[in-house]
Amino acid sequence: MTTADDEQLVLQSVDAFCERHLTPAEVQRRDEAHTPANDLLVPMAEMGLIRAPFPEAVGGIDLPWSSMCKVQERLSYSAYFAGSILNRVLSFGIMPLMAHGTEAQKDALLPGLFDGQRVIALALTEPDVGSDARAVKTRAVRKGDGWVLNGRKTWISDAGGASHLLTLCRTPEEGERSLTAFLVPTDAPGIAMTTLPKVGNNCMPSYDIGLDDVPVADEWRLADVGKGFAAVTSALIYSRASQAATNVGLAQSAADLATQYARERHQFGRAIGEFQVIKHRLVDMHTEVMKARLMVRELARRIDMGEEPLEIAAMAKITATEALQFVVNHGMQIMASAGYSMDSAMQRHWRDARLFTFGEGSNEIQREIIAKVLRIP
Ligand SMILES: Cc1cc2nc3c(=O)[nH]c(=O)nc-3n(C[C@H](O)[C@H](O)[C@H](O)COP(=O)(O)OP(=O)(O)OC[C@H]3O[C@@H](n4cnc5c(N)ncnc54)[C@H](O)[C@@H]3O)c2cc1C
Structure with a gap:
């Protein structure tokens, strides 16, 4: 089968998905009810959409990114939140893991991401840190074999339904400029989340997240100490x-x-x-x-x-x-x-x-x- 055939088949499935799950009335209902889009991931996974851009070894078809962009456009034509949640799983979950994850991290997280059962939220922004992302203040300090995190992240999309937060932290013991990334389990003790009221994008809830002495095992560090910024933005x-x-x-x-x-x-x-x-x-x-x-x-x-x-x-x-x-x-x-x-x-x-x-x-x-x-x- 040619790439053009693959693209045609995928786009036909996307159209059928939109007709079934994203009728105008359903999109309006979800917007009014502020319903997150996470439940749409399972049917997306079942039609092969989440694995599509990846190699056969992980069940994908190496669908070119030019075809994936058409998929994203078509989903968002019906409902922006559908394109957005797929983007989150691909860009802030699967891709950073495939590029920087250990084999144990991949084994633990990739199957759920590919099957639409899991979301990883990007936790970069802080109350005093927006555009200047390298200035994050959330600190990770070594304790025993692991780390303890303290700080606050804000405007974190879809964090409530996420299993992990891809969190950029300052690791001051390694040097003042050292930034390290962690996949923080959202059920770790010391994490408090509150939803933020906002103007739009009702189906993509935003969270303010306090991290108060959150213990994180070293197994959940993504990439080397000090290489966090590159891992998060890869x-x-x-x-x-x-x-x-x-x-x-x-x-x-x-x-x-x-x-x-x-x-x-x-x-x-x-x-x-x-x-x-x-x-x-x-x-x-x-x-x-x-x-x-x-x-x-x-x-x-x-x-x-x-x-x-x-x-x-x-x-x-x-x-x-x-x-x-x-x-x-x-x-x-x-x-x-x-x-x-x-x-x-x-x-x-x-x-x-x-x-x-x-x-x-x-x-x-x-x-x-x-x-x-x-x-x-
Ligand atoms: C609904 C929503 C969802 C979000 N989801 C996430 C998420 O999932 N994860 C996450 O980590 N963050 C998230 N964010 C945060 C978002 O990425 C930031 O709002 C964005 O990076 C801008 O930061 P800021 O709002 O603090 O603005 P600031 O950085 O304070 O900027 C204020 C203004 O100054 C301008 N400015 C700043 N620096 C310069 C400069 N050097 N030159 C010229 N102009 C400049 C900016 O362009 C802007 O116009 C979300 C935000 C919202 C509102």
Whole structure:
């Protein structure tokens, strides 16, 4: 079977999955009930989606990243949270483990991740530490054969349903700049989680997490002492590609919604889409989505060639997240009161979209990355 055949089959399964699990009514129900997306992982695993990009040895089909980005886009077209939870499992669970995990860690965690039974949350951000991620203050100090962790992490997505927290800690005994990563079991004593109320992304709950004398066995250290930052960010290129692809899916959904509305809504005796100002606005919205999609495709193509183009990843993240905000902003204007109603998907897209230009590395920091790679100035 060719790669194109594989892609076709996977995308057909994704469409069937969306029709079954992500109908508009079900997506609205989940958003209103703030239902996390974890239960969707088992059916995703059953259709082979979680293993797909990995080698045959672990049950995968080596599906190229360009195909996975289409999967992410399609899932998010129906429901952003579905693309997001898959991204979390791949980029913050499986990939860091495959790159840096010990055989014992892989044996303990990979089967559950591949089967959709397990989630690992990324615990990087702290109350005083956002963009400057290397400044984390959470400390890990050696005690006996293991470690004791103290500190606070905040805005940690999906932590409540996670079995482990991929946690970046300062290890000051090894030098003031030393950062080490741990896979902290969420049932360890000394961990306290509270949910954070927020504007959108209701199906991706966020947590504030206190770590108070949390004992962690050395077996749960990911990568060498002092190599934590690299371990935590090792899958960054994939998570940026996935984030950009999911934003494209959401933006396409919002653009289509506004287009359909402009065909159906009549004022002054004609469809509002016939007013040139609205027609051209819709054209601009679809154009922005396509520009972002092409950027994601180029990033995925380069990843499939074995490259790690950090500047293209940053460009794709910026382009997709800003295209999405352009589309939902104008989508809301075109739909006006109908879009502002809680019954409309547009208000959800508009609320959810606001996060992505600063979440997972703000767009200002992405521009800094691009400037550094391109040596500007
Ligand atoms: C809903 C939600 C989910 C999240 N999920 C997770 C998660 O799962 N795991 C996790 O670890 N974190 C998570 N985060 C945290 C997220 O990654 C941070 O919000 C993000 O990195 C920005 O950090 P900050 O909010 O502290 O802003 P700050 O870093 O305080 O930045 C404030 C402003 O200053 C700008 N700025 C900062 N430094 C520079 C600079 N050098 N040059 C120019 N401008 C600059 C920023 O771009 C931003 O506009 C989540 C946040 C939210 C809201």
